[in-house]
Amino acid sequence: MGEARHGLTAYGRVGRAARRLAAVLAGGTVLLSAAPYATAAAPARTGFPAASPDYPATVQIDSLSAPVAGDNATVTVTGRVTNAGSSTVKAAHVVLRSPKEELDTRSAINLVAGRTGPTGKDGTVLAGHKADLGDLAPGQSRAYTLQVSTADLGLRTAGVYELAVDVRDADEDRPLGIARTFLPFNTAPSGKQTRIATLWPITHAPELVAQTMPDNDQMPVLRDDSLATELAPGGRLGKLVSIGQTLPNLTWVVDPDLLDTVYAMTKPYRVQKPGTAGESAKDENTVAGTGQNVAAAWLAQLRTAVAANGSQVVALPYADPDLASIAHNGNGLAGMDTALRKASTAGKVTAEGRLSVDVSGNVAWPFLGRLDQATAGVARTAGEDLVLVNGSSMPESRSLSYTPNAVRPIGNGQTAVVADPVLSSLFSGDLDSDQAQSLAQQRFLAETMTITQQRPDDQRSLLVMPSRTLTVGTAEALADALHAAAQPNGWVAPTRLDAVATAAADPEANGSVPGDYPGELRGSELSSAALGSVMGVQTGLDQLLQILTQPQRVRGPFNAAMVRSMSTQWRDHAEASAAYRNGVRSYLDNLTAAVKVPAKSSITLPGDNAILLVSVKNDLNQAVGNLELRVTSAQVNRLNVGQPATVVLDGTTSRTFRFPAEAQVNGPVQMTAQLWTTGPNAQPYGQAVSFTVEVTSVASGVMYVIGGGVVLMALAGVRFSLQRKKRSAAGEVDLDPERLLEPEDAEAGADAAAAADSTAETAPGTAEEAVGAAGAEGVGEPSDSTPESASDARDRATGDEKVGH
Structure with a gap:
């Protein structure tokens, strides 16, 4: 297996070098001009300075046939020259310079990387080593090829040297432009190899949404189908796995949410149509996903890769939540601590289940590796005791003359593994051209060789932290650099993160976590409102789950979607981030409103x-x-x-x-x-x-009317009976029916009858309405309704709104 691996590695290096050389000889387009490297205190610069009136030509170095030169080796240098000035360069030609001295410190390398225009410090022109380009009109570009032996360059002692190419015109009185790179000269093993762990991130922005199709299988739904393109053999994630499986002792850093998504894609799945993010998934607002075959092939290839070559797998917390954003804008939100702890646990379990290998969990990787005390505290709350840190957050003292081990105890039971800031910055952008890749590779070789030579008897353990969204070009450059530095008789020994994390901590190394967070990174953080909105989903979700008879169909997708809403992958993608969060919230509202x-x-x-x-x-x-x-x-x-x-x-x-x-x-x-x-x-x-x-009709009012009449009649009867008894006692007996009432009795009876008639005349026209009116007066409340006719009541009763609708 080892021989096969080295054979594949060599093939990859030679193949890429051949392609670069062929492109140069074919006269490919100029993409970038030469540029200085970064200083040790800042990330390496990836842009290149424009030409100036004094130096109108831009020179680039696209490849070195031997990234590391040995005794009696011949180095072929390829590149391009472009006339960026306003007048023609007559009889243009490029020349090589022999290096002036060995660059035996990292600061010396940094000084060379910081130069702009040509100087005498770049060495002397090497006679007999030039390539003619002819006249170069303004804007015109031509490729060049130069060959030189290490003997002609004057290399005798193992170390790092500057290699410079400049362009001149027919007068040859001065250079019109220059490009610089670094050439390590390695003759024999010297000292203990530097152990370097390299993070290999396998991440992607969240794609699974909270919706599932309304069937028994709960078919998954993705927000778009872009992941299918990335998983293909020529896609970003497809290439990362292919390149990574050639590297020994690689540390794969995976987002378990991505593994879940790819696994879901291995079966039939659906993709939301644009503009339907908050809707319940149906056939009419989704389309069939296209990535089933590529997802299955990619997942199988990844499983093979992570199980071989001494690899280590590190699982990020599920969906890679943005620890810094939470620390600064969401710490203390109800439910946040619980969500983080669950994400950490779910990350390890998911990665082990999907990849069928042992997985290292409890690892925090803040955005860009930038750490402050608040972010470290959030990582500790989530149960993550190993923190991956960019050295820019914890810079070394200038008085320290060597590069210390990466591991640092930072208190509270946490350990930081601090990535070298210069090495990491070389691979932080998108190295999308041969020139950019070659420059990064040669700088990496120069830096690591110098680190090894600082203390040859003291083995150091370092960490390289590329971009979280590692691109194909950058991955190729990083892999080539590692292969070149670890070749037979090399000075680098690739190792895993766990080996670096358990190395002895250097007491001279900086173990102080800063209290401040870089202000330039604040603007891309998830806001307090955004994080509050995410955690607010939990309240509505809890209520919905309480009424469901199958809550598991909703609980899992929503809990995962909430963590995805806080993913680090949303950094610098504010619009997509807001769209995803709003989709989760709208979908929950729609489900709640369905009952x-x-x-x-x-x-x-x-x-x-x-x-x-x-x-x-x-x-x-x-x-x-x-x-x-x-x-x-x-x-x-x-x-x-x-x-x-x-x-x-x-x-x-x-x-x-x-x-x-x-x-x-x-x-x-x-x-x-x-x-x-x-x-x-x-x-x-x-x-x-x-x-x-x-x-419209209250029956109790009639009884008051009838009851009132009965009372009046009863009173009249009582009075009649009393009068009759009075007359009987006086001996006045009159049996004539018409004389049963005396005149005053008759008047009383008439009053009673009149009272009854009056009551009837003032009551509403129907019995039901009379009940309503009397009832209102009977309870001592004024009636607020207007009496209506029977026809009005009938018309209203037959209107659009019926009883119970």
Whole structure:
């Protein structure tokens, strides 16, 4: 296996070098001009300075046939020259310079990388080593090839040297432009190899959404199908696995959410149509995914790669939550600590399940590796005791003359593994040209060789941290650099993160975590409002889960979607981040609103005792329970309703509930229908529905009218009986019916009859309306209804709104 691996490695290096040389000889397009490297205190610069009036030509070095030169070796240098000036360069030609001295410190390398225009420090022109380009008109570009032996360069002692190429015109009195690179000269093993662990990130922005298709298999749904392109053999993730599997002792850093997504894609899946992010997934608003075959092939290849060559797999917390954003804008939000701990646990379990290998968990990787005390605290809360840190956050003292081990104890039971800032910055961008890749590779070789020579008898352990979104070009350059430095007789020994993390900590190394966070990174953080919105989903989700009979169909997808909403992958993608969060929130709102009381308009309620009908609708695909329907009156002294009704509904059904209603007064009464959850912490569920009940006929009023007449007649009878007894006692007996009443008795009877007639004349025209009017007066409340005719009442009763609708 070892021989096969080295054979594949050599093939990859030679093949790429051949392609670069062929492109140069064919006259490929100039992509970038020469540029200085970064200083040790700042990330390496990837841009290149423009030509100036003094130096109108730009020179680039695209490749070295021997990235590391040995005794009696011949080095072929290829590149391009472009006339960026306004006048023609006559008889242009490029020349090589022999290096002036060995660069035996990292600061010396840094000084060379920081130069701009040509200087005498770049060495002397090497006679007999030039390539003619002919006249170069403004904007014209031509390729060049130069060959030189290490003997001609004057290399005798193992070490790092500057290699410079400049362009001149026919006068040859001065250079018109220059390009620099570094050439390590290695003759024999010297000292102990430097152990270097390299992070190999396998990450992607979240794609799975909270929706699933409404079937028994819960078919997954993705926000788009871009991942299928990346998983293909020529895609970014496809190439990362192919390149990574050639590297020994690689540390694969995987986002378990990506593994879950790819696994979901190995089976039939759906993709949302644009503009449907918050909708329930259906056939009409999704399309079939296209990545089933490439997903299966990629996952199989990844499983093979991580199980070979002494690899280590590090699982990030599930969906890679943005620890720095949470520390600065979301720490203390209800439920956040629990969510982080669950994400950390789920990350390790998921990665082990999907890859079938042992996985290292409890590792925190803040955005760009930038750490402050607040971010370290959040990582500790999540249970992550190993923190990957960019050395820019924890710079070494200038008085330290060597590069210390990467491991540092930082207190509170946490350990930081600090990546070398210069080595990491070389691979932080997208090295999308041969020139950029070659420059990064040669700088890496120069830096690591110098680190090894600083203390040849003291083995050091370093960490290289490339970009979290590692690109193909950058991955190729990093792999080539590692292969070249670790070749036979090389000075680098590739190792795993766990070996670096358990090495002895250097007491001279900086172990102080800064209190401040870089201000330039604050603008890309997830805001307090965004994080608050994410955690607010939990409240609504808890209430929805309480009424579901199959809560597991919703709980898992939403919990995962909430963590995905806080992913580090959303950095610098604010629009996509907001769209994903809004989609989760809208979808939850739609599910919640699917169980509801339909809107009601005004209804008519005839009689003092009737049935009020209220419907509840369930548009979900599963049954719901743990609900009750409460109907309440704004004026219970006028219209009162019965007890709440227990609500249990099958999926996609509706049901009408009957509420006994008792009316006391005619006229309109405002009513409210509201669903409530049941249990000790009962809460309103969904939106309340308000409607008006028009009471038209209350029967109790007639009894007051009739009762009043009976009382008057009884009083008249009593008076008649008393008068009659009085006359009998005086001996006046008159049996004539027409004389039974004396004149004053007759007057009293007439008064009573008149009173009864008067009452009848002032009452409403129907018996039901009379009951209503008398009832209103009987309870001591003024009636707020206007008497209506029987035809009006009939017309209203036959309108659009019927009782119970």
